[in-house]
Amino acid sequence: MTTTSHPSYLAPKRRRGSGLTTWADRHIKWLFTAPAIVFVALLIIFPIAYTVFLSFTDSASSVTRPFSFVGFENYGKWLGDFERFWPAVGRTAYFTITALVIELVLGLAIALLLRKTFRGQSIVRVFILLPLVATPVAVGMMWLLIFEPSIGFANVLMKSLGLPAQLWLSGTDTALNTIVFIDVWQWTPMVILILLAGLSTLPEEPDEAARVDGANAWQRFRHITLPLLMPTLAAAAILRSIDAMKTFDIIYATKGRTGGSNNEAETLNMLAYNESFGNSQYGSAAALLMLFLMFIIIILTALTILRSKGHRA
Amino acid sequence: MITRSRRNRRAALAAPLALALAAGLMACAGGGGSSEKVTDLTLIAANSPWTEGLKDLATEYEDETGVKVNLEFYGNEQLNDTLKVKLNAQSSDFDIYGYQVQDIMREFSRNGWLADMTDYVESDADWNWDDFQESSRDAVTLDGVVYGVPVMTERHIMYYRADLLEAAGIPVPTTLDELDAAAAKLNDPTNGFYGIAMRGAKVPLVTQFSSFLYSYGGDFQDEDGNATVDTPEAKDAYAFYGKLLKDYGPPGATNMGWPEASAIFAQGNAAFYLDADSQAYTFLDPASSAVVDTVAYGAFPEGPAGSHPYSIVPQTVGINEYSKKKDAAWEFIKWVTNEENSKTLLADDTVPSARDSSWADDAATASFPAGLVEIVRNSEGTVGHDRPQLEKVAQAREIVGAPAISAIEGGDVDSAADKANTDFQDLLDGEK
Numbered sequence: 001m002t003t004t005s006h007p008s009y010l011a012p013k014r015r016r017g018s019g020l021t022t023w024a025d026r027h028i029k030w031l032f033t034a035p036a037i038v039f040v041a042l043l044i045i046f047p048i049a050y051t052v053f054l055s056f057t058d059s060a061s062s063v064t065r066p067f068s069f070v071g072f073e074n075y076g077k078w079l080g081d082f083e084r085f086w087p088a089v090g091r092t093a094y095f096t097i098t099a100l101v102i103e104l105v106l107g108l109a110i111a112l113l114l115r116k117t118f119r120g121q122s123i124v125r126v127f128i129l130l131p132l133v134a135t136p137v138a139v140g141m142m143w144l145l146i147f148e149p150s151i152g153f154a155n156v157l158m159k160s161l162g163l164p165a166q167l168w169l170s171g172t173d174t175a176l177n178t179i180v181f182i183d184v185w186q187w188t189p190m191v192i193l194i195l196l197a198g199l200s201t202l203p204e205e206p207d208e209a210a211r212v213d214g215a216n217a218w219q220r221f222r223h224i225t226l227p228l229l230m231p232t233l234a235a236a237a238i239l240r241s242i243d244a245m246k247t248f249d250i251i252y253a254t255k256g257r258t259g260g261s262n263n264e265a266e267t268l269n270m271l272a273y274n275e276s277f278g279n280s281q282y283g284s285a286a287a288l289l290m291l292f293l294m295f296i297i298i299i300l301t302a303l304t305i306l307r308s309k310g311h312r313a
Numbered sequence: 314m315i316t317r318s319r320r321n322r323r324a325a326l327a328a329p330l331a332l333a334l335a336a337g338l339m340a341c342a343g344g345g346g347s348s349e350k351v352t353d354l355t356l357i358a359a360n361s362p363w364t365e366g367l368k369d370l371a372t373e374y375e376d377e378t379g380v381k382v383n384l385e386f387y388g389n390e391q392l393n394d395t396l397k398v399k400l401n402a403q404s405s406d407f408d409i410y411g412y413q414v415q416d417i418m419r420e421f422s423r424n425g426w427l428a429d430m431t432d433y434v435e436s437d438a439d440w441n442w443d444d445f446q447e448s449s450r451d452a453v454t455l456d457g458v459v460y461g462v463p464v465m466t467e468r469h470i471m472y473y474r475a476d477l478l479e480a481a482g483i484p485v486p487t488t489l490d491e492l493d494a495a496a497a498k499l500n501d502p503t504n505g506f507y508g509i510a511m512r513g514a515k516v517p518l519v520t521q522f523s524s525f526l527y528s529y530g531g532d533f534q535d536e537d538g539n540a541t542v543d544t545p546e547a548k549d550a551y552a553f554y555g556k557l558l559k560d561y562g563p564p565g566a567t568n569m570g571w572p573e574a575s576a577i578f579a580q581g582n583a584a585f586y587l588d589a590d591s592q593a594y595t596f597l598d599p600a601s602s603a604v605v606d607t608v609a610y611g612a613f614p615e616g617p618a619g620s621h622p623y624s625i626v627p628q629t630v631g632i633n634e635y636s637k638k639k640d641a642a643w644e645f646i647k648w649v650t651n652e653e654n655s656k657t658l659l660a661d662d663t664v665p666s667a668r669d670s671s672w673a674d675d676a677a678t679a680s681f682p683a684g685l686v687e688i689v690r691n692s693e694g695t696v697g698h699d700r701p702q703l704e705k706v707a708q709a710r711e712i713v714g715a716p717a718i719s720a721i722e723g724g725d726v727d728s729a730a731d732k733a734n735t736d737f738q739d740l741l742d743g744e745k
Contacts, residue, residue, distance in 0.1 A: 061420055061423070061424055061704070062400070062401055062424035062425075062426070063401050064401070064403065064424070064425075065423075065424060148565070148573075149563070149564040149565035150505055150507070150563045150564055150565070150577065150582060151505075151576075151577070151580055151582065165564070167564060167565050168565075169565075169568060170564065170565025170566075170567065170568035170569075171565065172567070172722075175568075255568070256514060256516070256517075256570070257390060257516065258515060258516055258711060260514075260515075260567070260568065261513070261514050261515035261567040261568070261714075261718045262515075262567070262718065274707075277393070277394045277397060278707040278708075279705060279707050279708050280397065280420065280705075280707075
């Protein structure tokens with residue numbers, strides 16, 4: 001610490017408009033936005049930039065160990081990996097699309113039902129939101145118990161209905177679908193909530209006019225409610241699809257680090273987690289996450305283009 | 314007026330800037346100062362019987378010395394994740410950590426994340442490092458450097474239902490073939506009862522498969538460290554392990570780690586359960602176990618090459634290399650692992666101690682299940698590792714676990730073992 005001489009800008013001001021104050025005056029817009037810019041840089045830009053940086057290295061085990069630049073080697077490794085990477089891409093796509101479609105259809109149906117006023121409506125609305133507020137890991141543990149093949153409730157129910165017992169989460173073929181079911185159970189309420197908000201803003205006149213013209217309930221839904229609700233539906237779809245692609249907690253809680261013994265529930269997020277925290281391969285995990293990010297951007301861009309085209313049509 | 318408001322604005326700006334500058338300079342002046350008296354330590358570890366016992370001991374230590382020991386406990390995987398995040402950031406916000414030697418000692422010591430404790434453990438003759446079992450001392454030593462103090466030991470044993478075996482007139486199996494026959498006889502899947510429960514999920518099963526592998530005369534690696542999971546012995550061991558679960562195991566076995574498999578046994582739905590002896594307490598708790606009075610313990614059965622269960626150190630305490638309170642950390646470790654406290658932990662919390670003196674004390678072992686003490690005292694033929702020995706243990710476990718999955722699912726074990734051996738060897742070559 002220097003105590004002998006103060007830097008010039010801390011010295012008493014001799015003349016107006018000198019040094020720091022003038023500089024501050026000139027750049028006042030930057031100065032006042034600086035905290036926000038620094039904040040954004042620290043929390044968003046730095047992690048992404050560091051991930052990009054790592055993805056071109058062979059960093060492993062500890063980021064403080066020496067590592068070398070390997071160019072696109074990590075990316076090449078993943079794109080040529082038909083054992084883990086491409087199946088994970090397929091599972092991520094399957095999981096996202098299946099869960100999204102079911103959630104949108106179910107969410108829309110329930111939202112339309114809840115739109116009409118009826119006795120006990122508020123209780124039903126609260127009840128339906130309960131899965132949404134539950135902690136995902138706790139939800140995973142709960143379903144793991146319910147779907148336990150020998151002592152779980154699901155198979156007791158199946159047997160009492162005269163149906164064959166299933167392996168559910170434990171089966172190689174059934175695990176991913178069971179997780180889709182859990183995701184639908186947990187996240188359909190959010191879709192309902194968004195769609196209910198959208199429905200409450202719709203004008204009633206077109207619907208009444210169609211009713212006067214003799215349109216039946218299906219026609220009014222198909223040609224009036226649905227087109228008017230489209231922007232809300234699209235918003236719900238985008239929100240849910242991003243969330244579904246990134247799903248981690250439920251899969252981790254029910255299938256563990258490798259997504260099952262045959263990696264049957266290993267999505268891209270799970271694979272990246274395993275590569276970084278399980279295997280300590282930071283470079284290759286970073287490349288995987290960059291690929292994942294690119295997939296998401298491509299899909300979102302496609303969705304946005306489709307949406308704007310839909311608006312014009 | 315304009316100039317006045319400008320001046321005010323300038324003053325308003327100058328004050329926080331000067332403050333920020335001063336704060337920055339003060340921060341630079343801080344740091345260092347390790348000679349201060351330590352008033353608190355932080356220990357992080359994975360939940361185990363040992364951490365349960367530690368809660369009382371930490372309070373006692375604070376009363377005696379005035380040093381508060383903050384305890385943070387996690388699940389096994391969560392602990393490893395936490396450690397990797399903190400140590401990659403060179404964090405000094407914890408001083409002591411509990412860890413699984415075979416999982417992380419190689420990797421962490423090479424990363425410079427574990428403090429060298431060789432001088433510490435040899436510094437005090439009264440504390441007596443030599444009282445720790447030789448196999449345990451070996452386990453925490455790598456290339457002549459001691460990286461921790463073992464606080465728990467663990468062996469592979471056979472849990473069985475004494476009542477069912479007696480009723481069916483079956484003697485306690487002493488060989489794997491007898492185990493196979495007994496499991497077959499007691500298996501009754503139509504009534505939801507299974508001959509045997511064991512880990513069947515790819516990664517968790519590796520450690521429990523290891524004793525089968527050794528008892529068949531195989532190992533994961535040979536003396537030179539090369540992969541040997543494609544030997545005839547290894548293939549037979551894989552096939553046998555898979556057969557037990559395929560023919561007499563509960564449905565969905567490939568999704569089971571120890572919590573799931575032990576739950577089946579604890580619910581009274583399986584005749585045998587082979588896993589670590591440190592889980593005995595879960596079957597002795599009436600709140601979660603239906604077999605408190607009927608569970609019994611047997612030594613790991615003999616295979617074609619004899620009975621060679623693993624005997625390992627599942628919990629070790631080491632010091633964070635980035636800690637600023639290493640000496641104080643050692644003082645606590647020394648105290649908590651001394652002869653007296655090791656006996657207390659064994660007696661009160663059934664923590665299988667790594668000290669010979671604990672096991673020689675009948676008063677200390679009194680609370681430990683009777684049949685189990687003999688198994689612990691007789692360590693003949695045991696093997697000191699229960700998983701592949703290399704830095705990339707996690708990847709290796711995925712590889713060598715795969716043939717067992719093939720076996721459980723009735724697939725082609727031989728070709729799966731051949732493929733696993735090739736992949737494992739590639740992984741080993743990559744570390745040379």
